Amino acid sequence: MAPIAPRSGDAVFANVERVNAELFTLTYGAIVRQLLTDLEEVEEVNKQLDQMGYNIGIRLIDEFLAKSNVSRCVDFKETAEVIAKVGFKMFLGVSASVTNWDADGTCCSLILEDNPLVDFVELPDTCQGLYYCNVLSGVIRGALEMVSMKTEVTWVRDMLRGDDAYELKVKLLKQVPEEYPYKDDE
Amino acid sequence: MASTGCFIIVSKNDIPIYEAEVGSAAKKEEAAHQHQFILHAALDIVQDLAWTTSAMFLKAVDRFNDLVVSVYVTAGHTRLMLLHDSRNEDGIKSFFQEVHELYVKILLNPLYLPGSRITSSHFDTKVRALARKYL
Numbered sequence: 001m002a003p004i005a006p007r008s009g010d011a012v013f014a015n016v017e018r019v020n021a022e023l024f025t026l027t028y029g030a031i032v033r034q035l036l037t038d039l040e041e042v043e044e045v046n047k048q049l050d051q052m053g054y055n056i057g058i059r060l061i062d063e064f065l066a067k068s069n070v071s072r073c074v075d076f077k078e079t080a081e082v083i084a085k086v087g088f089k090m091f092l093g094v095s096a097s098v099t100n101w102d103a104d105g106t107c108c109s110l111i112l113e114d115n116p117l118v119d120f121v122e123l124p125d126t127c128q129g130l131y132y133c134n135v136l137s138g139v140i141r142g143a144l145e146m147v148s149m150k151t152e153v154t155w156v157r158d159m160l161r162g163d164d165a166y167e168l169k170v171k172l173l174k175q176v177p178e179e180y181p182y183k184d185d186e
Numbered sequence: 187m188a189s190t191g192c193f194i195i196v197s198k199n200d201i202p203i204y205e206a207e208v209g210s211a212a213k214k215e216e217a218a219h220q221h222q223f224i225l226h227a228a229l230d231i232v233q234d235l236a237w238t239t240s241a242m243f244l245k246a247v248d249r250f251n252d253l254v255v256s257v258y259v260t261a262g263h264t265r266l267m268l269l270h271d272s273r274n275e276d277g278i279k280s281f282f283q284e285v286h287e288l289y290v291k292i293l294l295n296p297l298y299l300p301g302s303r304i305t306s307s308h309f310d311t312k313v314r315a316l317a318r319k320y321l
Contacts, residue, residue: 029296036297120294122306127297 009089012067016090025119032132042129049131053138054145061143064090076172077101079149080108083140083170092116100169109156110140112166123160131155137168148176190253191270191321192221193313195289197301198263200229204304208317209270224248225267228255232265242286243279258282262300264289270321281320288312 031052035045064070068086073079077098084096093116100109117133131137137153144151150173157163191209194202207218228248235244236259248255256278258266266282266289292298292309304310 026294026296033296120291121297122292122295122308124297124305 007068007086009068009086009095012086012090013093016067018093021116021119025116028117028135029121032130036127036130042127045127046129046131046134049134050138050141053135053140054142055138056135057139057142057144058146060091060139061146064143075105076149077105077108079144080110080170083143084110087143088112096168106172108170110168110170111157112168115159115166118160121160128161131158132160133158133166140168140170148178150174150176190217190221191268191317192218192225193266193268193285193317194222194225195285195304196229196265196267199301201301203264203302204309204313206310206313206317208314208321221253221269224250224253225255225269228257228267229265232257232259232267236263243282245275256282258286260286260289262293268321272321274321277320281316284316284320285313288316 032045032049035048036042039045039048064087068090070082070086073082080098084098088110089095094112094114096110096112098108098110101107115133117136121132123130123132134155137155141151141153152171152173154169154171155167156169157165157167159166191207193204193206193208195204197203202222205222207221231247232244235247235257242258242260244257244259246254247257252271253269254271254273256268256270256275258268260266266285268278268281270278288309292304292306293300298304298306
């Protein structure tokens with residue numbers, strides 16, 4: 001790892017503009033609430049949240065690269081570390097840990113002990129299938145796609161469903177080689 | 187300490203959204219119905235009384251034989267009502283204040299619709315624990 005001057009997640013987090021945590025949590029809550037009312041099906045809400053996350057992710061990656069000065073990662077392992085230690089810290093103020101690597105280093109788990117999105121939330125019986133934080137998986141998927149990595153992000157553990165932590169499984173599907181978007185003759 | 191107790195939360199639209207028998211006495215169904223009846227009868231008094239004072243805790247507003255109704259009105263006009271036979275006003279006040287805090291947490295849950303029934307089992311356990319502690 002030899003970036004020019006990579007800034008730590010804490011350093012970036014200290015310099016960005018922040019909003020009140022409760023305002024943030026309640027705003028996100030209001031979005032989920034509204035989606036539940038509009039779409040009715042919990043499955044649809046999960047999909048929609050993921051899509052919203054994706055749309056955030058594909059934009060957020062630019063801001064992330066601009067502010068953090070992180071240089072190109074050598075492998076997926078380093079990518080995962082950067083997401084966990086710098087990415088989460090920079091945008092959510094918490095850091096995650098990376099574990100459960102599989103043998104070929106394409107699949108790992110991001111574990112969040114603390115998650116500002118879910119303060120106050122308790123899942124009622126009517127939305128048991130809801131992945132309340134599904135927006136996060138979308139963000140990671142979108143962001144990685146913009147740096148030419150196709151990934152699949154799924155929730156493994158969710159505190160709202162009674163588990164002891166939040167665990168996101170990130171699986172690298174394929175690395176898309178960079179190429180010019182246009183052919184010469186077009 | 188308390189042998190009888192019944193605690194309910196009434197939403198601002200006069201719909202009960204949470205009920206719990208908190209006494210240590212043996213539970214009889216008839217008694218539970220009677221308790222609800224007494225509490226509902228006290229609602230009218232609460233309505234008049236609530237606007238005469240700026241305090242949230244209205245103390246004892248009504249009595250029926252040896253049973254006393256104490257009420258706590260939140261800013262959103264949700265009423266926490268407790269039927270009890272003990273004379274421990276400080277304990278009741280602390281009980282109401284802590285339940286109020288729990289209630290605010292429930293309200294902040296984006297998936298809870300204000301005015302709907304409180305089904306959270308976590309809330310239920312906490313309220314019962316508070317009742318054992320203070321009443």
